[in-house]
Amino acid sequence: DTGVSQDPRHKITKRGQNVTFRCDPISEHNRLYWYRQTLGQGPEFLTYFQNEAQLEKSRLLSDRFSAERPKGSFSTLEIQRTEQGDSAMYLCASSPSSGSSYNSPLHFGNGTRLTVT
Amino acid sequence: AQKITQTQPGMFVQEKEAVTLDCTYDTSDPSYGLFWYKQPSSGEMIFLIYQGSYDQQNATEGRYSLNFQKARKSANLVISASQLGDSAMYFCAMRDGLTGTASKLTFGTGTRLQVTL
Numbered sequence: 001d002t003g004v005s006q007d008p009r010h011k012i013t014k015r016g017q018n019v020t021f022r023c024d025p026i027s028e029h030n031r032l033y034w035y036r037q038t039l040g041q042g043p044e045f046l047t048y049f050q051n052e053a054q055l056e057k058s059r060l061l062s063d064r065f066s067a068e069r070p071k072g073s074f075s076t077l078e079i080q081r082t083e084q085g086d087s088a089m090y091l092c093a094s095s096p097s098s099g100s101s102y103n104s105p106l107h108f109g110n111g112t113r114l115t116v117t
Numbered sequence: 118a119q120k121i122t123q124t125q126p127g128m129f130v131q132e133k134e135a136v137t138l139d140c141t142y143d144t145s146d147p148s149y150g151l152f153w154y155k156q157p158s159s160g161e162m163i164f165l166i167y168q169g170s171y172d173q174q175n176a177t178e179g180r181y182s183l184n185f186q187k188a189r190k191s192a193n194l195v196i197s198a199s200q201l202g203d204s205a206m207y208f209c210a211m212r213d214g215l216t217g218t219a220s221k222l223t224f225g226t227g228t229r230l231q232v233t234l
Contacts, residue, residue, distance in 0.1 A: 033221060042121075042208050042224030043162070056221065089160065095220075102150030102212050103169055106222055108162035 002026070004109035006092050012115045013082055020078045021112045025094030032075050033106060034067055035091040036060065043091055049075060050097065082116045089113050120144065121209050121225035129231050130199045137184070138194040138228045140209030149213035151192040152222060153183070156206040165207075168192055199232045206230075 005024040013019050025032050030051050035043035046065070048056045051072035061067075064082075069075040079086055090113075093106035122141045130136035142151065153165040168176045168183045176183040184193040196203055206229050210222040 031220060040226075042210075042226050045221045045223065048221055050220075091162065093162075102148060103167050105152055105164040105167060106162075107164065108154075110159070110161045113160075 004092055004094050004107055006090075006109035006112050008112055009110065010113045010115075012117065015082055015084060015116055017082055018078065018080045019082055019114065020076055021090055021092075021114075022074060022076050023092030023109060024074045025092070026107055027073075028096060029094035029107070030072065030097045031095045032069055033093045033095075034075070034077050035093065035108075037089040037091055037111070038087075046077075079114075082114075084116045087114055087116045120223045121211055123209055123225035123228050125228045126226075127229045127231070129233060130196075131233055132201060133198055135195060135197045136199055136230065138196070138207050138209075138230065139191070140193055140225060141189070141191045142209070142211050143190060144211065144213045146213040149211055151183070151185070152210040152212070153181070153192075153194045154208045154210060154224075155203075156208060156227070158205070162208070166194070196230075201232050201234075204230060204232045 007022045032049045034046040037043045045058050046061050047067045049069040052069050064080045067077045089111045091111045093108045095104045095106050120143050149170045151168045155163045166176050166178045166181045168185045175185050180197045182195045206227045208227045209225045
């Protein structure tokens with residue numbers, strides 16, 4: 001049973017560059033989430049997909065951020081014109097669709113740590 | 118408004134002792150779920166335990182139990198017989214139907230637990 005996989009684990013980039021992260025969810029999970037976590041804080045929700053449809057985006061997700069999940073499997077998160085404030089851990093999570101049930105935990109990947117210099 | 122509050126930035130506990138990590142939450146939705154996650158220094162988020170708002174009994178999973186006091190809106194995590202490997206950040210999280218889709222989790226700021234010899 002493979003878990004959620006994220007690539008790369010670490011990314012160092014210069015301010016102004018574009019970066020793209022990839023997330024491969026657990027194969028039978030049709031819900032996929034992106035979170036951002038800064039030092040000393042809890043994860044903050046960025047966006048959520050059910051299959052290929054992006055159903056919710058946080059106000060934290062500025063127009064420099066875009067996420068896709070084109071075939072309802074893996075997802076990419078792109079940050080354009082990176083800023084130093086974008087430095088954080090970017091976490092991807094997945095869960096099965098379970099109707100109105102509230103009890104499905106999110107299964108997280110190991111994250112991509114972004115450092116913008 | 119803060120939906121999840123963890124007031125203990127850091128806690129110490131001796132090995133083999135029990136420890137309680139506090140979590141209070143705020144929602145007007147009668148249907149919600151509460152989760153606890155562990156985040157070791159390696160960064161992955163590990164799901165520990167779940168409590169549903171309609172569950173009559175406190176959740177337990179091995180050495181983890183949840184002290185759920187609905188009227189007080191608290192969901193404290195109790196770790197019994199602490200082990201050195203329990204040293205980590207612990208996050209409380211909630212899912213309800215009031216903040217966008219009834220899917221994402223909202224996290225607290227976490228409590229860093231240090232288990233000592």
